[in-house]
Every structure is written in structure tokens, then in C-alpha cells.
Amino acid sequence: MSQYYRLIRHSGNQDLFRVVEMSVAALLSDRPFHIQAEGLRGTGKTTIMRAARELLPPIKRIKNCLYNCDPAQPHCPLHRFLSPEEVTAIGVEEVPRPFLEISQAAKVGSVVGSIDLAKLTDPINPLAALLPGTIPQAHRGIIFIDEINRLADTAPELADVLLDVMGTRQGRIQIEEPGLQVVELPVAVSIWAASNPDEDPGPLSRIRKQLADRFDLTVVMGRPDDYQAVVDILAGQNSRISPEVAPGQRGGTLADCIVSPDLRQALAQIYIDFGLESLRGAQAMEMAACLNAILSRRNMATIADLVQVAPLALAHRASGEIITAIIDYLNGLLQIPVQDQAQTAVSKRPLAAQTGSRWKEFWRVFHRWLAAVLAKRPQVSYSSNTGSGSRGHGAGARIIDPLNTTIIAPPKPAAPITSLPDEQLVTRDTNSHG
Known part of the structure; x- marks a missing residue:
């Protein structure tokens, strides 16, 4: 049995297992889905994410293409203009789906791309050419970043690169080197990240809020809460293993998923009525609800799916009070007819x-x-000029509306105590005979 399914599942990490499988299912539908795990050190965030590479099926690419060009849709500088016949002549190969990492010591050149020094220094046929970096080589796969909060703090230029990559469902990257033509590439890659928000420099949402918003879901990892889970972890085996089905074999693809009309209506009202800052939050919730339905072997996403994924999509986007209010609102929708949901949303603000x-x-x-x-x-009315009734x-009688009443300040502004004369600072008791 694979290492991934041997990992111990407990109440503190089950959400991460679910979210990892959602991202894999999205990738099999050619849709990047970015996830982040936050939690205390030693809770197994990195272990789970690295083990999940076993879930990734292989891909077919143009033979020896470092950019992992899909034979049906070549995109790299070498193959993007080739005809199907020319691609067939080059050949097609099956390789493992990319799972690459960006370390804390990474540089922009190694992440984006730079001059291929091996070709440039070839004594027989020197050639100025580009060597793709980690991101272009991870096309159609996954990039894992451990301690992304530290990376965003110490390497803001790499955070800027990630913003471009994660900005749209098919990101983009631009490789620039002196003396060479600028190369712009589409990249379809899912970013997985882990961080310890309780340690310096703090959670990613404080360091680079714009980058934190690019993650579709954020999972807060917890500690095991029962004795048997700890015993299993120490023993290195899962005593509660159950047969699993790979994410790609459960319920079809995202293209097959139907989003119920009431789910979209609920997302619109959540975005407006609860004041979400970014529309990405609503988009992430819709996609996550579809993926949750796929993993449950269903082809329709409903509000029940939304209830399960909303806290993960909003964890880094809204306060705890707002999230609680949204979940209460969604739970209320599950108990009323669809035609009454629009009116209920107003009362759930x-x-x-x-x-x-x-x-x-x-x-x-x-x-x-x-x-x-x-x-x-009859009533008593008072004159504001004389004070008599x-x-x-x-x-x-006239009723004054306090919400529309102009408040007039005192005629003289308050003066600093140091500017008052002495006779106003000290008073004398006139009744004293001492």
C-alpha cells in the first residue's frame, strides 16, 4: 500500500487530506487549485503534502520537452508553432506528473528561468538559449513551498512571481535575460504551501495579503485528539486503513460538475451581504464545492457541499465572526425552500x-x-429659545428624528489646561471662615 494511505488520519488533519485530494482532482481536469496548510510545527503538514505525489497519474508530453508540452496543445518556444505531423515526428513520451519544490534559498533565475550555461559554453556549438526554471518545468503539475510565510517575507521578488502564476486559472510567467528575446509562457500549475503562522514572521495573510488571497483553500492543522491516533503515529502504521479510490476515479471531472442555481445565488449573496473583499473567495467556494461533490462521487454541487468547504475558503479571507455568520446562513438555507432563500439571506446578514x-x-x-x-x-412642547413650556x-407636535439631527458643538473649543490663568485653576470656598 502507498505511503500516502498509510499516514494516520485524525480530526486534526482530515481536512488537509480532503483538500489535497480536491487539488489532485482539479489538476486532472486541467484546472490549478491552490491550497495552503497552516499549523504548529510537527503536525505533519509537509509529510502529507509530499506523500500525496503518489496520487498523481503520469502525463504525456512531447519527447524530451523540458516545459512538459501537451502534444495536443504545445506551448513552449520550441514547439508552440509545430504542426501535428511535426509533433508526431518528434515523438510522444509518458513521464511522471511534475511535483517540484521551491526552497527558501531559491533565486528568481532558478524559479523562472535563465540562460542555459551548458549550451552557451559548448566548445563545439555554443548557443544562447534559455533554461526553464522550476515553475515552467512544473507545468501540468504541482509546486510545493514549505514555510511560504518566510519566503514571502525574505524574498518579495519571488512572491511577485507567484502572484502572476496564481493570478488566473492558467497563470503566466515571463523569462527575461539580457541579449535574448523576452519569452512569455502560459503555465498551469497548482501551488501547495505550508506555514507555521505562530512563528516569525507570522501568517501569510499579514505578510502578503494579496498572495494569501490567491490560495483557494487554507487548512488549519490541529493535533491528534485521541490516544489511538498517537499510538498509531508512534507505531508508524495506520490500524484503521480503509480501501481508498484515487481522486481521479471518483466522480468525473470539473467539466461534468453541475452547479445548482441556489448555490450560485447563495455565493452572490454571501459576497455582497457579508462584505467579502475579494471575488476570488466566491470563486474558490464554487470550485471547492464541485470538487467536494466529485470526491463524493456526485456530479452536482449543492449548498450542502458549500457548507463543508466554506470555512476552508474563508479562513484567510474573513474574521471568525463573519465565517460563523455565513455558516449559520448556509445551514438555514438547507432547511427552507429554494424560493424563500433570497429573502432569508437578508435576515442572515x-x-x-x-x-x-x-x-x-x-x-x-x-x-x-x-x-x-x-x-x-395634547402634549407639552418646548421652545428652544426661551426654554419655557x-x-x-x-x-x-413635531417629532425630531435623531438619525437626521445635526449635532452642534460648544461655541468655544476646549483650551489646554496650561493656557488657563491661575484664578481659573484654583477656586476658593466662599463659605469658609478659616
Whole structure:
């Protein structure tokens, strides 16, 4: 049995197993899906992610292509303009799907690409050519970055490269070297990352919020919470292994997944009513819901799938209070007819989004009630100029709306105590006879 399925699963890491398999299923549909695992050191984040490379099926590429060109869609500088007949003449080979890593010591040239020194210094046929870096060579595969929070802090230029790669579902990379033509390449690669947010320099969302938002899901790893899990980990074997099916064999591809209309409506209302900053959050939730359905061997994503993945998509994008409110809203949708969900969404808005409208509605109701009371009996009205009261009738009474009342400041601004004369600083008790 593979090492991946021998790893111990417990309540603290089961979400990461699920998310890793989601990303693999997305990759088999040619859709990058970026994931990040945050948690204390020693909880097994890196171990799980590295072991998951066993789940990756091989790919077919043009023979000896360092860029992993798909024979049906060549994209690299050497093969992008070849005809199908020319590709056939070169040949096709099957190779392991790429799983490469970017280390803390990586440089831009090694990650993006640089001049191929071996060809340049060839004594017989020197040639100025590009050597693709880690990202171009990982096309159609996965790049793993351990301690990405440290990398973003110490190597901001690499963080900028990742922003381009992760910016769209098919990212892009640009290789520039003096004396050579600029090469721009499409890249389809999933970024997997791990970090220890409790250690310097802190969580990625604080260091580079824009980069953190590029991750579709973020999993917070926890410690095992039962004795048997610890015993199994120490023994190095899983006493609770159950037969598994590879992610690519469960429920089809993303192209086969149907998104229910009420799910999309719920995502739209979550984005607007709960004030999400980035539309990527809604997009990540939709894709994750589809992947969750695929792993469950279903071809339709529903709100029930959304309930399972929403906390992982929002962990690095919203506060705990907002996430709780969103989950309450989604759970409410599971218990009511679809036609009533739009109205329910309004009542499920978080407090911050409802405060203004609630007070306005309260005042409108109170205003109508008080006007009705004043119309039935006389009231005392007061003059703001004289301060004297006079008897009046309810029909002529005027109700002041506190939400629309202009507050007038005191006529004189407060003065610093150091600028006051001595007689204003010390007072004398006039009743004293001492």
C-alpha cells in the first residue's frame, strides 16, 4: 500500500487530506487549485503534502520537452508553432506528473528561468538559449513551498512571481535575460504551501495579503485528539486503513460538475451581504464545492457541499465572526425552500451589515407609533429659545428624528489646561471662615 494511505488520519488533519485530494482532482481536469496548510510545527503538514505525489497519474508530453508540452496543445518556444505531423515526428513520451519544490534559498533565475550555461559554453556549438526554471518545468503539475510565510517575507521578488502564476486559472510567467528575446509562457500549475503562522514572521495573510488571497483553500492543522491516533503515529502504521479510490476515479471531472442555481445565488449573496473583499473567495467556494461533490462521487454541487468547504475558503479571507455568520446562513438555507432563500439571506446578514438598516427601521416604526399617540392627546412642547413650556395639541407636535439631527458643538473649543490663568485653576470656598 502507498505511503500516502498509510499516514494516520485524525480530526486534526482530515481536512488537509480532503483538500489535497480536491487539488489532485482539479489538476486532472486541467484546472490549478491552490491550497495552503497552516499549523504548529510537527503536525505533519509537509509529510502529507509530499506523500500525496503518489496520487498523481503520469502525463504525456512531447519527447524530451523540458516545459512538459501537451502534444495536443504545445506551448513552449520550441514547439508552440509545430504542426501535428511535426509533433508526431518528434515523438510522444509518458513521464511522471511534475511535483517540484521551491526552497527558501531559491533565486528568481532558478524559479523562472535563465540562460542555459551548458549550451552557451559548448566548445563545439555554443548557443544562447534559455533554461526553464522550476515553475515552467512544473507545468501540468504541482509546486510545493514549505514555510511560504518566510519566503514571502525574505524574498518579495519571488512572491511577485507567484502572484502572476496564481493570478488566473492558467497563470503566466515571463523569462527575461539580457541579449535574448523576452519569452512569455502560459503555465498551469497548482501551488501547495505550508506555514507555521505562530512563528516569525507570522501568517501569510499579514505578510502578503494579496498572495494569501490567491490560495483557494487554507487548512488549519490541529493535533491528534485521541490516544489511538498517537499510538498509531508512534507505531508508524495506520490500524484503521480503509480501501481508498484515487481522486481521479471518483466522480468525473470539473467539466461534468453541475452547479445548482441556489448555490450560485447563495455565493452572490454571501459576497455582497457579508462584505467579502475579494471575488476570488466566491470563486474558490464554487470550485471547492464541485470538487467536494466529485470526491463524493456526485456530479452536482449543492449548498450542502458549500457548507463543508466554506470555512476552508474563508479562513484567510474573513474574521471568525463573519465565517460563523455565513455558516449559520448556509445551514438555514438547507432547511427552507429554494424560493424563500433570497429573502432569508437578508435576515442572515452579519451585524455590521445590518446595524444601519435596523436602526432606520426601528425609528420608522417608533415614529409612526409616537405620531399616533400624539394625535390622540395634547402634549407639552418646548421652545428652544426661551426654554419655557406651553400646552399644545398633538396634531401640531413635531417629532425630531435623531438619525437626521445635526449635532452642534460648544461655541468655544476646549483650551489646554496650561493656557488657563491661575484664578481659573484654583477656586476658593466662599463659605469658609478659616
